[in-house]
Amino acid sequence: MxxxxxxxxxxxxxxxxxxxxxxxxxxxxxxxxxxTLALVGESGSGKSVTANSILRLLPExxxxxxxxxxxxxxxxxxxxxxxxxxxxxxxxxxxxxxxSSLNPLHTVEQQVSEIITTHRGLRRAAARxxxxxxxxxVGLPNAETRLDDYPxxxxxxxxxxxxxxxxxxxxxxxxIADEPTTSLDVTVQAQILGxxxxxxxxxxxxxLFITHDLGIVRHLADTVCVMTQGExxxxxxxxxxxxxxxxxxxxxxxxxxxxxAPPLADPDAPVIAxxxxxxVWFPIKRGVLRRTVGHxxxxxxVSLEVREGQTLxxVGESGSGKxxxxxxxxxxxxxxxxxxxxxxxxxxxxWNEMRPIRKDMQIVFQDPFGSLxxxxxxxxxxxxxxxxxxxxxxxxxxxxxxxxxxxxxxLEAAMxxxxxxxxxxxxxxxxxxxxxxxxxxxxxxxxxxTSALDMSVQAQVVDLxxxxxxxxxxxxxxxxxxxxxxxxxxxxxxxxxDGKVIEAGPAADIFANPASAYTRQLMRAALTDVLVPPPDxxxxxxxxxxxxxxxx
Amino acid sequence: MIAGLANRLAFSGPVWAPAxxxxxxxxxxxxxSPITQRRIRNFAAxxxxxxxxxxxxxxxxxSMFSEFIASDRPIVAVYKxxxxxxxxxxxxxxxxxxxxxxxxxxxxxxRTEIEANGWMAWPPIRFSYGTVDNNLPRAAPTPPTWxxxxxxxxxxxxxGDADPECRLGNWHWLGTDDQGRDVLARLLYGFRIxxxxxxxxxxxxxxxxxLVGAVSGYFGGWTDLLTQRFIEVWASIPSLYLLLIMSSxxxxxxxxxxxxxxxxxxxTLVGLVRAEFLRARNFxxxxxxxxxxxxxxxxxxxxxxxxAMVATLTFMPFILGASIVTLTSLDYxxxxxxxxxxxxxxxxxQGKENLQAPWLSITGFVTISLMLSLLVFVGxxxxxxxxxxxxxQ
Numbered sequence: 014m015x016x017x018x019x020x021x022x023x024x025x026x027x028x029x030x031x032x033x034x035x036x037x038x039x040x041x042x043x044x045x046x047x048x049t050l051a052l053v054g055e056s057g058s059g060k061s062v063t064a065n066s067i068l069r070l071l072p073e074x075x076x077x078x079x080x081x082x083x084x085x086x087x088x089x090x091x092x093x094x095x096x097x098x099x100x101x102x103x104x105x106x107x108x109x110x111x112x113s114s115l116n117p118l119h120t121v122e123q124q125v126s127e128i129i130t131t132h133r134g135l136r137r138a139a140a141r142x143x144x145x146x147x148x149x150x151v152g153l154p155n156a157e158t159r160l161d162d163y164p165x166x167x168x169x170x171x172x173x174x175x176x177x178x179x180x181x182x183x184x185x186x187x188x189i190a191d192e193p194t195t196s197l198d199v200t201v202q203a204q205i206l207g208x209x210x211x212x213x214x215x216x217x218x219x220x221l222f223i224t225h226d227l228g229i230v231r232h233l234a235d236t237v238c239v240m241t242q243g244e245x246x247x248x249x250x251x252x253x254x255x256x257x258x259x260x261x262x263x264x265x266x267x268x269x270x271x272x273x274a275p276p277l278a279d280p281d282a283p284v285i286a287x288x289x290x291x292x293v294w295f296p297i298k299r300g301v302l303r304r305t306v307g308h309x310x311x312x313x314x315v316s317l318e319v320r321e322g323q324t325l326x327x328v329g330e331s332g333s334g335k336x337x338x339x340x341x342x343x344x345x346x347x348x349x350x351x352x353x354x355x356x357x358x359x360x361x362x363x364w365n366e367m368r369p370i371r372k373d374m375q376i377v378f379q380d381p382f383g384s385l386x387x388x389x390x391x392x393x394x395x396x397x398x399x400x401x402x403x404x405x406x407x408x409x410x411x412x413x414x415x416x417x418x419x420x421x422x423x424l425e426a427a428m429x430x431x432x433x434x435x436x437x438x439x440x441x442x443x444x445x446x447x448x449x450x451x452x453x454x455x456x457x458x459x460x461x462x463t464s465a466l467d468m469s470v471q472a473q474v475v476d477l478x479x480x481x482x483x484x485x486x487x488x489x490x491x492x493x494x495x496x497x498x499x500x501x502x503x504x505x506x507x508x509x510x511d512g513k514v515i516e517a518g519p520a521a522d523i524f525a526n527p528a529s530a531y532t533r534q535l536m537r538a539a540l541t542d543v544l545v546p547p548p549d550x551x552x553x554x555x556x557x558x559x560x561x562x563x564x565x
Numbered sequence: 566m567i568a569g570l571a572n573r574l575a576f577s578g579p580v581w582a583p584a585x586x587x588x589x590x591x592x593x594x595x596x597x598s599p600i601t602q603r604r605i606r607n608f609a610a611x612x613x614x615x616x617x618x619x620x621x622x623x624x625x626x627x628s629m630f631s632e633f634i635a636s637d638r639p640i641v642a643v644y645k646x647x648x649x650x651x652x653x654x655x656x657x658x659x660x661x662x663x664x665x666x667x668x669x670x671x672x673x674x675x676r677t678e679i680e681a682n683g684w685m686a687w688p689p690i691r692f693s694y695g696t697v698d699n700n701l702p703r704a705a706p707t708p709p710t711w712x713x714x715x716x717x718x719x720x721x722x723x724x725g726d727a728d729p730e731c732r733l734g735n736w737h738w739l740g741t742d743d744q745g746r747d748v749l750a751r752l753l754y755g756f757r758i759x760x761x762x763x764x765x766x767x768x769x770x771x772x773x774x775x776l777v778g779a780v781s782g783y784f785g786g787w788t789d790l791l792t793q794r795f796i797e798v799w800a801s802i803p804s805l806y807l808l809l810i811m812s813s814x815x816x817x818x819x820x821x822x823x824x825x826x827x828x829x830x831x832x833t834l835v836g837l838v839r840a841e842f843l844r845a846r847n848f849x850x851x852x853x854x855x856x857x858x859x860x861x862x863x864x865x866x867x868x869x870x871x872x873a874m875v876a877t878l879t880f881m882p883f884i885l886g887a888s889i890v891t892l893t894s895l896d897y898x899x900x901x902x903x904x905x906x907x908x909x910x911x912x913x914x915q916g917k918e919n920l921q922a923p924w925l926s927i928t929g930f931v932t933i934s935l936m937l938s939l940l941v942f943v944g945x946x947x948x949x950x951x952x953x954x955x956x957x958q
Contacts, residue, residue, distance in 0.1 A: 367858070369858075371857060376852075378849045378852065384852075397857055397867075398858070401860075445853070
């Protein structure tokens with residue numbers, strides 16, 4: 014069988030103000046028809062740049078060298094007209110973010126049929142029928158009624174289905190999927206991966222799959238290339254690479270999954286924070302008079318208890334209200350119902366009465382890029398809370414506190430004079446943790462503190478959090494959609510869906526024996542490769558045996 | 566409250582024992598943040614903007630020393646062995662044998678008296694903005710001295726060509742206006758007052774605008790709604806008419822005019838700053854600051870204002886230009902600075918009244934258009950430098 018796509022000695026550099034950044038440093042790989050090649054690496058490894066270079070989608074400042082041959086023709090040197098014939102027709106792409114890669118001003122039908130009319134020249138009615146067939150094929154429910162919907166009316170998973178329908182419209186020979194499931198919930202992620210496998214089998218196309226998630230690679234790919242810092246350090250059969258990794262970086266990646274167990278819980282520890290029937294309802298207003306016609310129940314009658322020195326994990330998919338719950342507990346959002354923290358009832362406190370209490374309850378946010386002000390030095394960021402709560406401290410004492418906090422989270426004191434952009438995501442998250450810890454709080458709300466980080470960094474942050482918890486008897490409210498991280502940290506667990514608590518109890522019990530169907534579904538989608546070997550015929554569409562059969 | 570305290574104490578002991586890490590002293594590294602460095606570099610890359618900025622700064626700096634360039638008093642003088650600084654000190658005429666409260670150093674009597682008992686060093690132009698030249702060769706407005714025939718230039722002096730006062734320092738390089746005042750001197754002082762007024766108006770209206778925009782954007786909700794509606798009503802008042810009416814019964818001076826123009830000028834930035842605050846108040850680092858218990862004022866000042874400053878700074882040169890134009894147009898209509906003040910608008914209106922004296926209108930036109938062009942070029946360069954997407958070669 015001849016190779017479909019052949020990349021040889023690809024080098025990509027970006028010109029920044031004065032220097033050139035080498036994103037890809039001479040990589041080669043090839044894809045056979047009908048096969049799946051996975052390009053795996055952490056952020057900044059150059060995998061997305063590689064994917065974009067194949068269809069020449071890089072910005073002008075990029076300098077590309079090497080050859081990319083598709084069926085023997087060099088994509089890098091061919092004319093624009095010829096390239097346009099290939100884009101979307103022979104080779105198509107699915108991007109990571111389904112919201113921003115669909116035009117918000119066009120209906121689903123307009124977007125999909127544009128591809129069909131451009132490359133196949135179908136007329137209105139025929140194009141409409143074809144669009145419908147495609148949407149049916151990718152499993153968009155009630156496709157006919159959704160033709161006139163705009164992207165914002167679809168859920169993330171539905172949007173990604175539309176994207177895939179567009180990519181498959183002209184039955185390409187090669188599909189480039191750039192992290193197509195990263196921004197989706199785990200259960201949706203499983204569905205989309207199943208769909209991609211199914212489509213590949215039906216259409217007999219090859220797939221270049223870009224991802225950072227080793228679990229997906231294991232399920233999906235035939236061959237895998239491990240990339241780091243612009244180079245491919247290991248390649249081979251999926252089974253070989255996973256079973257017997259040669260390169261130290263591959264081994265590091267494979268070992269990087271958050272592991273370990275939470276420190277033992279003392280069931281008699283005092284309850285440090287609790288809620289009773291906590292509600293956060295956002296009114297829906299309609300009409301000229303803005304009458305309230307209903308409520309979005311982001312958090313609906315949630316009661317919970319956190320004991321000192323323990324971790325309460327809150328699990329749920331996006332939109333389940335877990336972040337709202339965390340913020341409402343810190344009184345950053347208005348809410349109804351009782352919130353009791355260290356014996357005082359917060360729900361009765363105004364903003365000014367809350368201020369002294371804030372010293373004892375802190376929060377670490379998801380996105381370490383957004384939660385640090387880019388215009389302040391690390392030292393200023395960490396000292397901000399000290400200035401509010403301990404204004405009497407001298408300059409020296411304040412600096413000592415800041416540097417102690419930095420050292421405690423595994424950074425260096427000298428970093429306090431640098432700015433956030435000089436740090437990696439993991440380091441920034443450590444700074445955010447230092448900012449919360451410098452006030453010596455009792456309760457820390459951790460709002461998805463690991464989800465924006467690379468896998469290996471996640472493991473480090475989890476270890477750090479656990480170390481800090483035992484050292485300072487900290488109480489955590491850990492919000493996450495990632496069950497692997499939760500399992501490594503939580504003593505107690507709450508599973509949320511649509512603002513309601515579906516299941517609550519000791520974490521170990523729930524993991525071992527989930528009571529509700531929803532929890533079981535979540536666990537299966539998230540932990541397949543960790544907990545249970547993938548079943549032969551998975552409900553969610555993971556079907557390794559059929560996927561490998563391929564088209565002949 | 567007591568119960569709360571007791572409850573707090575009930576929780577287990579000192580978990581926050583001092584960590585066993587000695588913090589090494591750290592040397593501060595004060596420096597400009599790389600974003601700012603990039604912006605400065607980008608600004609420097611725009612040749613037109615840099616040149617415009619330098620020319621404007623140079624002109625402005627020159628005009629700040631107008632007294633030393635164009636004045637009807639000598640800079641220094643020595644009279645009977647005493648060192649005098651007439652340019653800064655007001656000497657009564659009695660000192661030189663006269664009787665007036667202030668000395669007119671251009672008066673031939675005083676001049677000969679001082680020169681007989683010492684000497685005087687004059688600025689290059691011996692007229693101030695209000696000085697009326699009594700030795701004009703013909704009725705004002707007179708054309709630039711260099712444009713006249715040599716024998717005509719000194720026709721106004723008692724001894725004609727031979728008069729010692731018929732010298733370069735008494736030339737009118739840009740002619741005189743219809744009251745016999747030197748146009749170049751008026752231009753220098755007029756440029757200075759225009760720019761100073763523009764700067765004052767820009768700074769005050771920016772402060773008010775940023776304040777209102779910040780409050781409106783940060784608090785949102787009803788505050789925002791009411792502010793926005795008020796601004797819509799306020800901005801739809803035809804401000805020039807109102808200004809004309811007001812300045813007809815309020816005695817116009819530099820400060821009253823500033824106050825009147827500020828009344829309508831502050832709205833410019835509100836929308837911009839409000840949008841920045843609306844956007845940035847949802848940033849996670851603002852939520853983080855709120856969770857730390859930082860007060861609203863501190864959050865706005867430390868976290869949100871720097872974001873809004875980029876947009877504000879980008880707008881500054883354009884607001885400065887607009888302020889200068891407003892002052893000039895009021896002066897042109899005769900409702901601006903008090904009569905006798907040097908002003909570009911008044912120069913333009915004289916040019917309109919005296920079409921036979923083109924040096925008036927040409928001078929006014931060239932000065933104003935040059936000044937505004939420079940400001941626009943600087944503004945464009947600043948805007949591009951702050952634009953993160955703009956790529957400079």
